[in-house]
Amino acid sequence: MVAFQAPCKFMLQYLKDFIDYLSAPTISFTLLTVMFPFVFPPTDWFQKMHKKLGFHHMWTNKGGIAGILLITAFFVMGFLDKNFNIILTKPDNFPIILMTYTMFFFIWLGMKKAYVNDERLDQGKKPDEYHDPEDKVLVWPDLVYIELIALILFTVFLIVWSILVAAPLEEPANPAATPNPSKAPWYFLGLQEMLVYFDPWIAGILFPLFIIIGTSAIPYMDINPKGDGYYSFKERRVGIFIFMYGWIVLWVFLIVIGTFFRGPNWNFFGPFEFWDPHKIEALNNVNLSEYFWVIGLNKPLPTNPLVRESIGILATAFYVFLLPPLLAKTWLKDMFKAYGPVRYSFLMLFGLLMLSLPIKMYLRWIINLKYIVSIPEWFFNI
Amino acid sequence: MSKKENKKQSLLDWLGNSQLWKSIIRSGVPRTRRQRMYAILGNVFLHLHPARLPRHAVKLGYTWCMGGLSFFLFVVLTITGILLMFYYRPTVEYAFTDIIDLGEQVPLGIMREIHRWGAHAMVLTVWLHMLRVFMTGSYKPPREFNWTVGVILMTLTMFLSFTGYLLPWDQLAIWAVTVGSNMARAHPFIGSEGPGASLLAIGDINLVHAGSDVRFGLLGGRFVGEATLLRFYVLHCIAVPFIAMIFMAVHFWRIRKDGGISGPM
Structure with missing residues (x-):
């Protein structure tokens, strides 16, 4: 028995170390991003690979059960681990555990139904939701009773939850004692995570504003008339791919990172790692202007901020103003034609802003870039 | 009606046909198709629904019931919120102890x-x-605008949750709100540390500074304190729910006006 326990413990530790390693944003974000088009294939080629690699099994009953088991295994392992247990059992983190399950379950459910419908449409049948329009049901009793039952069940769930888990309450407010880390409410942790890569005026103001405007604008940007009123994937694969990337990777996943993997000083900690407040991460980030003038040309930085930051300003201007018309003339010619100039411009604005987050992340990770444009005199850092 | 048929009536039917019941619920006990449709049409709350629906609309697999649950939770939160307001005082002195x-x-x-x-x-x-x-x-058309209203409602939901976060006045509360509201400081032009704020000046005098910017307006001070607590309390209990209710009314009304629940053609 003893002889058996030791290698087991060693294996478990090895697995934990491996998960810690995988969880680092550099690794996990890259893995998610690279895998994403294979899971939600936006083109024919990806569709083929999606089938070949077997990702379509994710959206079957077996895939759903496997996913739930995997999440549960991760949480059970975390519950038994002395470091992860502290974070996992914080009452305020309970909603995130609920979020992980419900998000997975409902994305799975939606995709499963979409695949069933895709197959039906391929066979020339109507979607699963279709019924004879003349054959209607009466709201009383067919709907009001369902609503009543749903309401009672949810009330029971809420009361049981409230009896079992006390609402979080920490020590009385003390403006003199800043907790480390100080975290925003969980649903804003994605934005707080973006603060690592962008200044507050972008991560805290511009991004939220454009998330709201961009999300509101989805019906006006998506001109594909198909897939209205039933679950489907094939008919709307590009739209679903973009939405899901923003939703799963740039929102939900960043919340998970912000909750579970960010410890004191907002440093990264693997889930099974001890939150050591003295962990030191070297901050050797360099501005683009320093790269250009000091390292590239071997000159001192110019004193005029506009001259100093000219390269960054030009790069940003190119990205925002020149790239869309350039793409309209070349790679996205057909799209420009279909969308018209106004709709196309807005779509590009939203798309480029969304893409700027991963772009800045990789610039930070690969070349330690701090700011593309850095004019602290005017609080204008990009 | 003959006397024989009268004897067969159950207590519920007798009640349902009484003057009192009929004055309140005109359809009587909804047994016939006509009565059942009238039960929905004649009730201000149930009239959110149409009287008849396509078959897929009552399937949980299609709707997930999430919109209904969101509204239900709003009602639950309103009721529990009113009860909490009887006991809770939004002052630095009492807030935390009232929560205990x-x-x-x-x-x-x-x-x-x-x-x-x-x-x-x-x-x-x-x-x-x-x-x-x-x-x-x-x-998709014709429901584009209702999606937009929905996004606004989602934003209001998160803002409601955020303003409520401060009220227990514990460490979790003030620091989460401090982190959140520090963002406002960086708002372009109207935040004291936002780009362009320094342009808004008359001579040497800055118009936008820590005592006049948007964060100051949100918090009612330079840091999260007594004024912030009152401000967030009013926002949380009255202002934001009021706005949310207006948008909810539009949201629900538009569902019906845009052709009812979506479905395959």
């Missing part, structure tokens, strides 16, 4: 729990409702 009393002194001491967990659950149900509407393509 809510659990220890007040009968049915889980009101705060239901309110807090219900609020978290509502953020989730609203998100899941959005996911469902997206996955079924239900935002």
Whole structure:
């Protein structure tokens, strides 16, 4: 028995170390991003690979059960681990555990139904939701009773939850004692995570504003008339791919990172790692202007901020103003034609802003870039 | 009606045909098709629904019930919120101790729990409702504008949750709100540390500074304090729910006006 326990413990530790390693944003974000088009294939080629690699099994009953088991295994392992247990059992983190399950379950459910419908449409049948329009049901009793039952069940769930888990309450407010880390409410942790890569005026103001405007604008940007009123994937694969990337990777996943993997000083900690407040991460980030003038040309930085930051300003201007018309003339010619100039411009604005987050992340990770444009005199850092 | 038929009537039918019942619920006991449709049409609350629906609209697999649950949670939060307001005083002196009393002194001491967990659950149900509407393509014409109203409601839901976060006045509360509201400082032009703020000056005098910027307006001071607590209390209990209710009315009304629940043609 003893002889058996030791290698087991060693294996478990090895697995934990491996998960810690995988969880680092550099690794996990890259893995998610690279895998994403294979899971939600936006083109024919990806569709083929999606089938070949077997990702379509994710959206079957077996895939759903496997996913739930995997999440549960991760949480059970975390519950038994002395470091992860502290974070996992914080009452305020309970909603995130609920979020992980419900998000997975409902994305799975939606995709499963979409695949069933895709197959039906391929066979020339109507979607699963279709019924004879003349054959209607009466709201009383067919709907009001369902609503009543749903309401009672949810009330029971809420009361049981409230009896079992006390609402979080920490020590009385003390403006003199800043907790480390100080975290925003969980649903804003994605934005707080973006603060690592962008200044507050972008991560805290511009991004939220454009998330709201961009999300509101989805019906006006998506001109594909198909897939209205039933679950489907094939008919709307590009739209679903973009939405899901923003939703799963740039929102939900960043919340998970912000909750579970960010410890004191907002440093990264693997889930099974001890939150050591003295962990030191070297901050050797360099501005683009320093790269250009000091390292590239071997000159001192110019004193005029506009001259100093000219390269960054030009790069940003190119990205925002020149790239869309350039793409309209070349790679996205057909799209420009279909969308018209106004709709196309807005779509590009939203798309480029969304893409700027991963772009800045990789610039930070690969070349330690701090700011593309850095004019602290005017609080204008990009 | 003959006497024989009268004898067969159950107590419910007798009640349903009484003057009192009929004056309140005109359809009587909804047994016939006509009465059942009238039960929906004649009731201000149930009239949110049409009287008849396509068959897929009552399937949980299609709707996930998330929109309905979000509204239900809003009602639960309103009711528990009113009860909490009887006991809670939004001052630095009493807020925290009132919260403790809510659990220890007040009968049915889980009101705060239901309110807090219900609020978290509502953020989730609203998100899941959005996911469902997206996955079924239900935002497509003619329902574009109602999606936009929905996004506004989602934003208001999160803002409601955020303003409520401060009220317990514990460490979690003030620091989460401090982190959140520090963002306002960086607002372009109207935040004291935002780009362009320094341009708004008359001579040497800055118009936008820590004592006049948008963060100051939100907090009612330079840091999260007594004025912030009152401000967030009013926002949380009255201002934001009021705005949310207006948008909810539009949201529900538009569902009907845009052709009812989405579905395949």
